[in-house]
Amino acid sequence: MKQYGFYIDSSKCTGCKTCQLSCKDNKDLDIGVNFRRVYEYAGGDWLKEGEIYRQSVYSYYLSIACNHCDQPACTKVCPSGAMHKRDDGFVVVDEKVCIGCKYCSMACPYGAPQYNEEKGHMIKCDGCYERVAQGMQPVCVGSCPLRALEFGPIAELRDKYGTNADVAPLPSSLTTKPNIVIKQNRNARPTDDQSGHLANPKEV
């Protein structure tokens, strides 16, 4: 089976959200629905060194859409089968079948499935599989001004950039086996970190 994935370079990402917006524009998404979300993880403290205090404030960005997991939490719970993994590896909602029970969004630890109030069912990142089939890149990847996003067969991305898919605030990659490779920011914290917080909860 084919499997595509994303490479996310968190050391380059400045959190400009062009990826989020180009996707929103391309998919014509409403306010509050974001197929790609840029999470800002921030933390830090005052450190006492002798007689002086120094701060250790840090913050970094993580652009996350759907990771088209090998073991998707969403498809496992979906009662209608609308949420399914295609032969090309993309996890997609069949919008003609979905009943809008939101069970998938309860289960997904990456916030990928999103509820569309108007349509009455779930929608989500489909990896722009139609564009990919025509040999093009997903809209978000092409729009990144920092070239912090890459897309391709996950095996190739892993050959090129390694296999890391773990960084806070993401959950452990062992749970759903996400098809992403992450290059960490120099401030990156491990997945089980509790020192930071989500700095932009209303944006994701």
Place this chain on the structure above:
Amino acid sequence: MAWHEWPLMMFTVLAQTSVGSFLVLGGILLSGQLSLNEETRLHKAMFFLWALMGLGFMASTAHLGSPLRAVNALNQLGSSWLSNEIFFGSLFFAAGGFYWLLSILNKGSVQARKGLLAAAMLMGIVFMYAMIKVYLIDTVPTWNNMFTPLGFILTMLLSGLLFAQLLLAGAQSKLTGLYKILPIAGAAAAVISLVVTVLQMIDLSSINSAVTAASGIIDNMQQLQLIRGALMLAALALWFKPLITKNKPTTLLLVPAFVLIFVSEFIARGIFYGLHMTIGM
């Protein structure tokens, strides 16, 4: 508190009440301790049990974004616990309802009816099991623990036993022994429920993701738990009053008691849904 989940709060609490009381009443009916007249009266009173269950199913469709496609919920029967829940819930409703209809109309042989009753009770148990499994999602740490089955079973006991007693009183049953056993069992369930609540509140402090601390999700938790506990105790007081004054329990007393316990369990379920979080963001 997750008020927006009211359809699921209604559905789960009503279903647990219906199945819980059906198991008690079904056991009594199978034991053959009721006179023919009592049985007839109890069957009539059981109309309200199916009314509650029907109301529950109606509420559950309000949770769906596309209720007209509700039948698709059965597509993944076997692999999705939500499909299983709806399937066995429907079987329980169908088998139990059919048993009830035959009994009311006095059709079919006694043996066939008893068989149907036993089958409906079994479906009810499987339905409750599936309902628990729906919420044991490995990516939702606040649900994926023993407090989910405990909470659901305690609702079956508290709300279910009281509702069973209400229907028995409404049917003027002469099983005086049960009028003692049911409130005592209810009180035991209430004590367990309060202990479980305290344990769960302690357990919450150990559940964190990188961006969410379970103990901080519901900011008025203390207040909600106090209201819930007070309502439960008030219901118990009404439930016990006939035992103390040595009177027969009346529906006049048990209806408000049931309303109190129902609201109490409804709030508890709101807390349950409100505690949703994932291991991620």
